[in-house]
Amino acid sequence: MTRPIPRPTSALPLVVHVVNSLAIGGLENGVVNLVNATSSRFRHVIVCMTADGPLHARLRPGAEVIVLGKRPGQDPWALLRLVRLLRQLRPLIVHSRNWPAVDAIPAARVARVPLVIHGEHGREVSDPDGRNRRRNRIRRALAPLVHHFVTVSTDLRRWLIEDVRVPAAKVTAIHNGVDLSRFGRGGRLESRVRLGLPAAAPIVGTVGRLDPVKDQAGLIRAFATVRMAHPDALLLIAGDGPCRAELERVAATLGQKDHVRLLGSCDDIPTVMSALDVFVLPSIAEGISNTILEAMASGLPVVATRVGGNPELVEEGVGGALVPRQDPTALAGAIAGYVGDAELGRRHGQASRQRANGDFSLERMVEAYANLYTSLAASRLARSA
Numbered sequence: 459m460t461r462p463i464p465r466p467t468s469a470l471p472l473v474v475h476v477v478n479s480l481a482i483g484g485l486e487n488g489v490v491n492l493v494n495a496t497s498s499r500f501r502h503v504i505v506c507m508t509a510d511g512p513l514h515a516r517l518r519p520g521a522e523v524i525v526l527g528k529r530p531g532q533d534p535w536a537l538l539r540l541v542r543l544l545r546q547l548r549p550l551i552v553h554s555r556n557w558p559a560v561d562a563i564p565a566a567r568v569a570r571v572p573l574v575i576h577g578e579h580g581r582e583v584s585d586p587d588g589r590n591r592r593r594n595r596i597r598r599a600l601a602p603l604v605h606h607f608v609t610v611s612t613d614l615r616r617w618l619i620e621d622v623r624v625p626a627a628k629v630t631a632i633h634n635g636v637d638l639s640r641f642g643r644g645g646r647l648e649s650r651v652r653l654g655l656p657a658a659a660p661i662v663g664t665v666g667r668l669d670p671v672k673d674q675a676g677l678i679r680a681f682a683t684v685r686m687a688h689p690d691a692l693l694l695i696a697g698d699g700p701c702r703a704e705l706e707r708v709a710a711t712l713g714q715k716d717h718v719r720l721l722g723s724c725d726d727i728p729t730v731m732s733a734l735d736v737f738v739l740p741s742i743a744e745g746i747s748n749t750i751l752e753a754m755a756s757g758l759p760v761v762a763t764r765v766g767g768n769p770e771l772v773e774e775g776v777g778g779a780l781v782p783r784q785d786p787t788a789l790a791g792a793i794a795g796y797v798g799d800a801e802l803g804r805r806h807g808q809a810s811r812q813r814a815n816g817d818f819s820l821e822r823m824v825e826a827y828a829n830l831y832t833s834l835a836a837s838r839l840a841r842s843a
Contacts (some may be wrong), residue, residue: 470575472549480511484748502744544569580745610746611767635823641755644732663734668699674841683790698723731756754814759806777810
């Protein structure tokens with residue numbers, strides 16, 4: 459734990475969000491967006507089980523961040539520290555997210571927190587379909603301790619109900635939202651100049667942590683095929699992570715070293731999106747992708763794998779294309795369709811922007827979470843009256 463917690467000075471209800479860390483990622487981005495947008499309605503504390511992270515800097519003043527420093531594997535002392543922290547904070551709600559924060563469920567009940575919410579935001583490459591029997595048994599055993607579950611896609615909601623066997627009445631799907639004011643405003647040429655990219659070349663790009671589950675290696679293989687017909691094309695990969703060296707090796711082996719740009723960690727994602735002609739997400743598994751939403755808000759056509767919540771975002775043949783996961787041939791064909799037809803890309807990009815505006819705004823997401831928190835609190839008070 460980083461430091462003692464001051465006594466609350468606000469009458470607003472306190473929500474404690476428990477996450478693995480504030481590293482750059484879709485889950486963490488969603489938590490930051492929610493905390494920032496509801497600071498006038500709730501008081502927030504974010505508990506990081508293992509470490510802080512770069513997204514801490516995006517939080518508005520007043521949002522407390524506490525790091526427990528949990529060691530890899532089983533760490534009962536971290537669980538004990540979490541119980542003590544929750545007893546000290548006395549929140550109305552504990553909202554944990556994904557498997558690394560599942561310890562918060564029993565900790566919250568031991569600490570007598572009135573409401574416990576658990577969110578499922580996606581899966582790891584080691585268990586892309588959520589079939590791990592041990593983990594599902596634990597999820598099933600913990601389900602009675604959770605007052606409500608939130609998933610970021612209807613696919614994850616179906617999985618919790620049908621595979622984990624959580625009662626349907628306890629599970630709500632709330633899609634992520636995108637801040638439309640941040641995306642789709644920058645000029646294409648200006649963004650390319652800022653990033654040192656050629657002005658006229660067709661540029662394909664992706665954004666995300668360099669992790670096996672994101673399968674950027676498969677994208678590089680598909681891009682090598684695209685370049686056979688479009689030799690001036692360029693692939694941009696924004697993000698960092700454990701797979702960087704492997705991606706560099708794949709690009710060099712395929713003769714694409716000079717045509718694949720690894721930008722590393724990037725804070726200015728709107729500029730990256732503005733520089734692209736096509737956005738690609740080649741993930742093996744996905745919850746709901748914030749980067750797809752950001753690409754849609756930027757007015758880009760989207761090529762994505764048909765996994766998780768991706769089909770809930772991308773309207774095939776309207777705003778983009780969906781392909782099987784780990785199929786470089788199909789991925790290359792979909793990308794080439796846009797690289798070779800700028801007008802098609804423009805039409806599908808416009809449709810993507812309209813869909814993001816109508817169905818996936820940040821305001822809609824924030825209202826859904828705020829309403830859920832409020833309704834659960836009201837129901838809890840009514841039962842205890």
